[in-house]
Amino acid sequence: MHTEWTDRLSEYLDGELDPVATRALESHLVACPECRAVRDELKVVVATARGFEGRPPSTELWPALEAEIERGRPVALPRRFDWRHLIAAGLVMGVVGSGAALIVVRRLASERPAVPGVATQPPTVGPQPAVVLTSNADYDRAVRDLEAVLAAGRATLDTATVRVVEESLKTIDNAITEAQAAVQRDPANAYLNGQIAAHMQQKLAILRMATRAIESTS
């Protein structure tokens, strides 16, 4: 092989040779089938590289990525969940009885509860609570059931997923604890009550995603 010529083939193919060098190389290529073959093979390499499609990761990364995205969402209710989704999720999980929602939010005492089964407060004189937030035993049971599935199946998940799930749940539990402590001091605070509801939804979402990931590996 004529390396003094083939060494310049990449620059030639990329249009980076000056006109004089280009003409000299092209004259040589006309006369040298061996160097022409090298040029043609390099063209194939370059053209093929442009069409690379890649190979996906060996493990399914979306559940962990999704959990990370949900964890990083602002406190406002996640877009993918509203009260209908919560209720539907409860029905699917078979833990909602007699139409009670997992998490309920009630507006001022003068309005009807948003969902039946909400604990009501007797009307009082003076400042009224803007929002009362209650959770029922069904939510706690749902969380316990999902946590049990996660504990039993965590060995089937990759370490990155387990780490993300555990860190997310720990963060959410801390946030719930702090918000609940704050609500004790300021029960009428609608923002704090909304925070608790959002965090509890996030915890359910992460547990559901983790159990889905476990089920997909079985």
Next chain:
Amino acid sequence: MPVSQPDRPLIQTVSVPLARPIAPRRAADVDLSDVALASRGDAEAFERLYRRHVARVASLARWLIGVEDVDDAVQDVFIRVWQKIDTFAGQSAFATWLHRVAVNLLLRRRQNLGRDRARYVADPALAETRAARPSDPGLKVALERAVDLLPAGAREVFVLHDVEGFKHEEIGGMLGIDAGTSRSQLHRARMLLRQQLTA
């Protein structure tokens, strides 16, 4: 007697033309739709983007930082993309923007890991001994496998130039080498890949 015309119905039905078959949307247009949704917080749209592009990003990660860190690196790339997706202005294809984000993040990650720079010393012996004929039939697959076997420095320049489309001056800045070294590494990579494919 003239033939009576049928009475005109009081209510005329309106014929609705059959919807024309919709031509398959270009991949770039599909991406733009999902980017618009994802930038408003639609995680399902983002998942569609992820599924369409994860393979290329995973290969990029494998080639630039190595096999052992691929999963974490790919996850980091897509988290960053999610965080910055509302900054995508549409001046390039989404894939182009995504790969720029990926390359920047992967190279920074590699720098943080403190990988050494001896990779750019010419070491043809290493390439020859590691060379092995890929067993996959398709040319693209064969070439991808062959890229895996390139010496690190040649592989990085080849990936950044021929796969990702960066210029030598840009590659030099990214990798801390001069453009001349980038050119010679590229040629070395191409010649080794050519050998793999013709062996």
